[in-house]
Amino acid sequence: MVSAKVIRGFLFASVCFLVSNGAVKAAGGVPVPQQDWTFSGVFGTFDRGELQRGFQVYKEVCAGCHSLNYISFRNLTDLGFKEEEIKVIAKEYEVEDGPNNDGDMFTRTAIPSDTWPAPYPNDNAARAGNNGALPPDLSLMVDARVGGADYLYALLSGYHEAPEGQEVAEGMYYNAYYPGHQIAMPSPLVDDGVEYGDGTKATINQQARDVSAFLAWATEPNMEQRKRMGVKVLIFLIVMTGLFYVSKRRIWADVH
Amino acid sequence: MSEPKFNNSLVRWIDHRLPIFTFMHHEMHEYPTPKNLNYWWNFGSLAGIVLVIMIMSGIVLAMHYTAHVDHAFQSVERIMRDVNYGWLVRYIHANGASFFFIVVYIHIFRGLYYGSYKAPRELLWMLGVVILILMMATAFMGYVLPWGQMSFWGATVITNLFSAIPLVGESIVTLLWGGFSVDNPTLNRFYALHYLLPFVIVGVVVLHIVALHRFGSNNPLGIDVRGNQDTISFHPYYTVKDAFGLGVFLILLSAVVFFLPNSMGHPDNYIPANPMVTPAHIVPEWYFLPFYAILRAVPDKLFGVLAMFAAIGVLFILPWLDRSPVRSATFRPIYKIMFWVFLVDCVALTWLGAKPAEGIYVVLSRLCTAYYFFHFIILLPALSIFETPKSLPKSISKPVLDPDGGGGGMIAVPAAPREKA
Ligand code: HEM
Numbered sequence: 001m002v003s004a005k006v007i008r009g010f011l012f013a014s015v016c017f018l019v020s021n022g023a024v025k026a027a028g029g030v031p032v033p034q035q036d037w038t039f040s041g042v043f044g045t046f047d048r049g050e051l052q053r054g055f056q057v058y059k060e061v062c063a064g065c066h067s068l069n070y071i072s073f074r075n076l077t078d079l080g081f082k083e084e085e086i087k088v089i090a091k092e093y094e095v096e097d098g099p100n101n102d103g104d105m106f107t108r109t110a111i112p113s114d115t116w117p118a119p120y121p122n123d124n125a126a127r128a129g130n131n132g133a134l135p136p137d138l139s140l141m142v143d144a145r146v147g148g149a150d151y152l153y154a155l156l157s158g159y160h161e162a163p164e165g166q167e168v169a170e171g172m173y174y175n176a177y178y179p180g181h182q183i184a185m186p187s188p189l190v191d192d193g194v195e196y197g198d199g200t201k202a203t204i205n206q207q208a209r210d211v212s213a214f215l216a217w218a219t220e221p222n223m224e225q226r227k228r229m230g231v232k233v234l235i236f237l238i239v240m241t242g243l244f245y246v247s248k249r250r251i252w253a254d255v256h
Numbered sequence: 257m258s259e260p261k262f263n264n265s266l267v268r269w270i271d272h273r274l275p276i277f278t279f280m281h282h283e284m285h286e287y288p289t290p291k292n293l294n295y296w297w298n299f300g301s302l303a304g305i306v307l308v309i310m311i312m313s314g315i316v317l318a319m320h321y322t323a324h325v326d327h328a329f330q331s332v333e334r335i336m337r338d339v340n341y342g343w344l345v346r347y348i349h350a351n352g353a354s355f356f357f358i359v360v361y362i363h364i365f366r367g368l369y370y371g372s373y374k375a376p377r378e379l380l381w382m383l384g385v386v387i388l389i390l391m392m393a394t395a396f397m398g399y400v401l402p403w404g405q406m407s408f409w410g411a412t413v414i415t416n417l418f419s420a421i422p423l424v425g426e427s428i429v430t431l432l433w434g435g436f437s438v439d440n441p442t443l444n445r446f447y448a449l450h451y452l453l454p455f456v457i458v459g460v461v462v463l464h465i466v467a468l469h470r471f472g473s474n475n476p477l478g479i480d481v482r483g484n485q486d487t488i489s490f491h492p493y494y495t496v497k498d499a500f501g502l503g504v505f506l507i508l509l510s511a512v513v514f515f516l517p518n519s520m521g522h523p524d525n526y527i528p529a530n531p532m533v534t535p536a537h538i539v540p541e542w543y544f545l546p547f548y549a550i551l552r553a554v555p556d557k558l559f560g561v562l563a564m565f566a567a568i569g570v571l572f573i574l575p576w577l578d579r580s581p582v583r584s585a586t587f588r589p590i591y592k593i594m595f596w597v598f599l600v601d602c603v604a605l606t607w608l609g610a611k612p613a614e615g616i617y618v619v620l621s622r623l624c625t626a627y628y629f630f631h632f633i634i635l636l637p638a639l640s641i642f643e644t645p646k647s648l649p650k651s652i653s654k655p656v657l658d659p660d661g662g663g664g665g666m667i668a669v670p671a672a673p674r675e676k677a
Contacts, residue, residue: 139333143518241507
C-alpha cells in the first residue's frame with residue numbers, strides 16, 4: 001500500500017534525522033553515562049522527595065556561588081511545599097527594594113513573589129569571589145548543556161585525582177566530565193555535606209543526583225504539564241487521523 | 257466548467273457583486289486534479305498549513321517578546337515559564353520552523369523526481385525557489401531573536417560572509433548590523449524583518465498557486481492531462497487526502513513538541529548571548545547545513561560565498577539545464593538512479609556541515625560540493641541528450657504503453673492552460 005510505505009519512509013527519515021542530530025551533539029565533550037531519571041520518558045514525572053532534597057542541596061551548597069534567576073520563591077509550590085512553608089523560607093532572605101517615597105533604596109525580608117536572591121550583586125563581584133571564573137546562573141543548566149541532567153550528575157560526581165601526566169593549573173580542579181577536564185569550581189559536594197530531613201543518606205552521589213533533578217525541574221517547571229498534555233493531544237490526533245484515513249478510503253473507493 | 261449554485265440567499269447576493277464564492281468553488285472545490293497523485297503531492301498543501309501555523313504562533317510570541325539585547329533572552333524565558341501555555345506556543349514555533357523545512361525540502365525533491373519544474377511550470381518552480389530563499393532569511397533572523405549564544409554567534413558568522421564581496425562588502429555588513437558589530441540595532445532590524453518576511457512569503461505563495469492553477473498539478477507519470485477522464489475534483493478527493501496527511505504531520509510535530517522539544521535546537525542557545533565568549537563550535541540550524549558545508553568546502557572566502565549562493569541559484573535555471581522532454585523519473589532509467597545519488601549527496605552535505613572543518617571532512621565536503629554542481633551543470637544537460645527514455649503511457653486513465661512509442665518527442669502536444677470559467 002502506497003500510503004503505508006510513504007508514511008513509513010517519512011517516519012524512518014525523521015528518526016534518522018533525530019538520531020544523527022543526537023550524534024552531532026555527543027561529539028562535543030566527553031560521553032556521559034545515562035542515568036535512570038523519574039522524569040525521563042513519555043510518562044515521566046518528578047519525584048517530589050528528590051526535588052525537595054535537591055532544593056536543599058542547592059540552597060545550602062550551590063546558592064553560595066550560583067544564582068537561580070528565573071525561579072521565584074512562589075515556584076516552590078511545584079516541589080510540594082505549602083504556601084506557609086514558602087513564606088518561612090522567603091523570610092530567611094533579605095532583598096533590596098525601592099526607591100521609597102524619599103527616593104532611597106531599602107532592604108526588606110523576601111516575600112514569595114521575589115525571585116531567588118543572587119549571591120553576588122553583579123558578574124564582576126562573582127568573578128572576584130571565584131578566582132576570576134564566573135559561576136553561571138543555574139536556572140537553565142539542564143537545557144544549556146549537552147547531556148542535560150546526565151551531564152550535571154556526571155560533573156558533580158566526577159571529581160577525582162588528576163590521572164598521571166595531566167597538568168592541572170593553579171586554582172583549577174580536575175574533573176572527569178568537564179570539557180578539557182579543568183574546572184574552576186572546586187568539588188562542591190562532600191559526603192554528609194547536608195543533612196536530609198527524610199533520612200536519606202547524603203552521599204556525594206545522592207546529593208549530585210538530587211540537585212541534578214532539582215535543576216531539571218528549575219530548567220523546565222512546566223515539564224509535567226507538557227507531557228500530560230502531549231499524551232492527550234497525541235491520542236486525539238491519532239483518532240482524528242484514523243477517521244480521516246477511513247474517510248479517505250471511502251471517498252476514493254470509486255476512483256479507478 | 258459548471259456554475260456553482262448557492263442555496264444561501266446572502267451568499268448569492270454577495271457572490272453576484274463579488275464573486276469570491278464562485279472563485280473558491282472553482283479553485284478549491286471543482287478544481288480538476290490528476291487522479292493519480294501519490295502521497296508525495298501532500299507536501300504542498302502541508303507547507304501552506306505550516307506557514308499559517310508559523311504566523312499564528314509567531315504573532316502570539318510577538319505579543320510577549322522584547323527585542324532588546326538586555327531583555328530578549330529573559331522575555332523568551334518569561335514566555336516559557338510565566339505566559340499561559342507560552343511554552344507550547346514557543347515549542348510549536350521553534351520546532352515548526354524545522355518541520356517547515358522538512359516539508360519544503362520533501363516538496364522540492366518531489367519536484368526534482370517528477371520533473372515538475374519543466375515546461376509549462378518553470379515560473380511556478382522559480383516562485384518556489386523564491387519562497388525557499390525567503391524562508392531561509394526568515395528562519396535565520398528568527399533564530400537570532402532569543403539572543404542566546406548561537407543566535408549571536410550564528411548571526412555574526414553569517415552576516416560576516418557578506419564582507420567577502422569586493423568593494424561594497426564592508427558597507428553591506430555595516431548596514432546589516434546597523435553599527436560595527438552584531439548588537440541591539442541588529443536585533444531590532446532582524447525582528448522587524450522577521451515579522452515582515454512571512455507575509456511576503458504569503459504573497460509569493462499566492463502567486464505560486466496562481467501559477468499552479470494555470471496548468472494544474474503535474475503527476476507521477478509526468479504526462480499531461482488529456483481530458484476529464486484523467487481528473488477528479490479537488491474536493492472531496494484531495495481535501496480528504498490532504499486532511500489525512502495533515503493528521504500524520506501533526507502527530508509527528510506533536511511528538512517532538514511535547515516529548516523532544518529541544519532535540520532540534522542547540523543547547524548553547526539556552527546560554528544568554530555573550531560577545532566575549534565564543535562557543536567551541538558554531539553550527540547553524542540543521543536546515544542550513546548543506547549550504548554551510550558548500551561554503552566551507554571552498555578555500556577562498558569570496559568564492560565560498562558565491563558557491564553557497566550558486567547552490568540555490570542553480571535551482572532557478574534548472575528548467576533550462578534539464579532539457580529532457582520526459583518529466584517523470586519513472587520513465588528516465590538513468591536520471592532515476594542519478595536522482596537518488598544526488599539525494600544522498602545532499603544528505604552527506606548536511607552531515608558534513610555539522611562536522612568541524614578539518615581532516616577528512618574537508619576532503620569529503622569538497623567532493624560532495626563538486627558533485628552537487630556536477631549534477632546540475634554537467635549531468636542533467638548531458639542526460640537530456642544521451643538518455644533514452646522508456647515509452648510513455650498514452651494517458652493517465654489508460655496507463656498502457658504506446659506500441660509505437662520509442663520514447664522522446666512524445667510531449668510534443670503542448671499542455672493546455674485550464675479554460676477560463
Ligand atoms: C515563515 C515563517 C516563520 C519562520 C520559518 C520562523 C522561524 C523562527 C525561528 C527559527 C525562531 C527561533 C525560535 C527559537 O529557537 O526560539 C523564531 C522566533 C520568533 N519568531 Fe518566528 N518564524 C516565522 C514566522 C513568524 C511570524 C509571522 C512572527 C510574528 C508575527 C514571528 C515571531 C517570532 C518571535 C517573536 C520569535 C522570538 C521568540 C522565540 O525565539 O521563541 N515569527 N522564528
